[in-house]
Structure formats: C-alpha cells, structure tokens
Amino acid sequence: xxxxxxxxxxxxxxxxxxxxxxxxxxxxxxxxxxxxxxxxxxxxxxxxxxxxxxxxxxxxxxxxxxxxxxxxxxxxxxxxxxxxxxxxxxxxxxxxxxxxxxxxxxxxxxxxxxxxxxxxxxxxxxxxxxxxxxxxxxxxxxxxxxxxxxxxxxxxxxxxxxxxxxxxxxxxxxxxxxxxxxxxxxxxxxxxxxxxxxxxxxxxxxxxxxxxx
Numbered sequence: 082x083x084x085x086x087x088x089x090x091x092x093x094x095x096x097x098x099x100x101x102x103x104x105x106x107x108x109x110x111x112x113x114x115x116x117x118x119x120x121x122x123x124x125x126x127x128x129x130x131x132x133x134x135x136x137x138x139x140x141x142x143x144x145x146x147x148x149x150x151x152x153x154x155x156x157x158x159x160x161x162x163x164x165x166x167x168x169x170x171x172x173x174x175x176x177x178x179x180x181x182x183x184x185x186x187x188x189x190x191x192x193x194x195x196x197x198x199x200x201x202x203x204x205x206x207x208x209x210x211x212x213x214x215x216x217x218x219x220x221x222x223x224x225x226x227x228x229x230x231x232x233x234x235x236x237x238x239x240x241x242x243x244x245x246x247x248x249x250x251x252x253x254x255x256x257x258x259x260x261x262x263x264x265x266x267x268x269x270x271x272x273x274x275x276x277x278x279x280x281x282x283x284x285x286x287x288x289x290x291x292x293x294x
Contacts, residue, residue: 119220155186187233
C-alpha cells in the first residue's frame with residue numbers, strides 16, 4: 082500500500098518502508114531531456130528526486146534499493162555502498178561497491194547494482210560488468226528503443242526505483258504543528274446578558290400596554 086507523506090510517496094512492502102526515488106513511463110515516446118531533468122522532475126510520466134539521494138538514506142553505511150518493472154513480475158532488491166548518482170560505472174570493478182543481493186529476479190546483461198552510466202543513452206544503469214551495455218536504465222535520455230527503454234534484458238515502458246528509509250524523517254525541516262487551544266463550552270448565560278434580556282422584556286410589555294390603551 083502506498084501513500085503520500087509531505088509530497089513524497091512511500092510504501093510498506095517486504096517488511097520495510099520504501100521511498101519512491103524515481104518513476105518513468107515512456108509510453109508515447111516520453112523520455113528525459115537531460116541528466117538534470119533525470120535528477121529532479123515531477124511530471125505524470127517522469128518523476129525523480131534522485132538529487133536528494135544523499136547519506137541520510139545509507140542505513141548502517143549501505144543503501145538498500147528496490148527496482149521494479151510494473152509490466153513484469155519480480156523485482157531486484159539489494160544493497161550497495163554508494164549512491165548511484167556519484168559512483169561511476171567500473172569505478173570499483175565489475176559491480177557497484179559493496180553490492181549485496183537480497184532478492185534478485187534478474188541478473189542478465191551484467192547486473193551488479195546501479196551506477197552512473199558512461200553511455201549517453203541513460204543517466205544510471207545496472208549493466209555494471211559491461212561497458213558496451215546499458216540495461217536496467219534509470220533516466221533514459223536516448224530514444225534508441227522508443228517508445229520503450231532497456232529494462233532487465235527486455236524492453237519495457239515503465240520502471241520504478243525505491244530506497245529503503247524506515248525511520249528516516251522525510252522532511253526534517255517541517256515545523257511541528259501548533260497545539261490547538263481548548264476553549265470551554267459556556268453553559269450558562271452571563272449575568273450582564275441575563276439582565277439585558279430582562280430589561281428588553283420589560284420595555285416590550287410596557288409598549289404593548291400603551292398600545293392597548
């Protein structure tokens with residue numbers, strides 16, 4: 082089940098809390114125009130807050146990710162030491178540094194976590210053991226496979242990347258809500274109002290008496 086929390090989308094799944102970092106639906110040939118847009122974007126078919134993927138999300142020194150393709154069954158869940166927006170392909174060998182699989186459905190085409198791609202087709206990719214491939218693309222700029230993009234060994238329309246957060250505050254600068262003051266309900270009429278009502282009643286009766294005469 083997913084929900085919105087201060088503008089961020091989170092969900093509870095696989096015994097953890099996840100924050101959506103990226104979503105792309107290339108239906109109709111919709112792609113990212115630049116790396117900057119792939120880092121920060123909020124459109125119906127293109128959503129990214131990858132620019133916020135900093136050390137806050139490294140639980141016990143590692144990032145834990147969940148990669149999904151809504152058109153396919155399965156998912157890749159793993160840990161790695163660095164954010165894929167800063168670790169470049171091949172920087173630490175054939176896999177992302179500290180890559181630790183937890184539950185992985187796809188390993189074809191050199192899968193080994195996510196790293197910043199050297200290719201010009203996509204911002205991030207998962208073909209870490211092959212510089213000639215760019216599968217598992219995150220932030221596709223090229224329309225090479227339009228209207229689809231390179232997924233886990235298959236061309237797909239949709240991809241979604243989540244990072245595990247658990248107890249990380251999503252917006253630590255948000256102020257605490259102002260406490261609401263309790264105003265007691267008044268059950269009796271104040272003496273001043275009661276006296277006013279008596280005076281008005283007296284003058285009404287007196288007026289009726291004079292009219293009758």
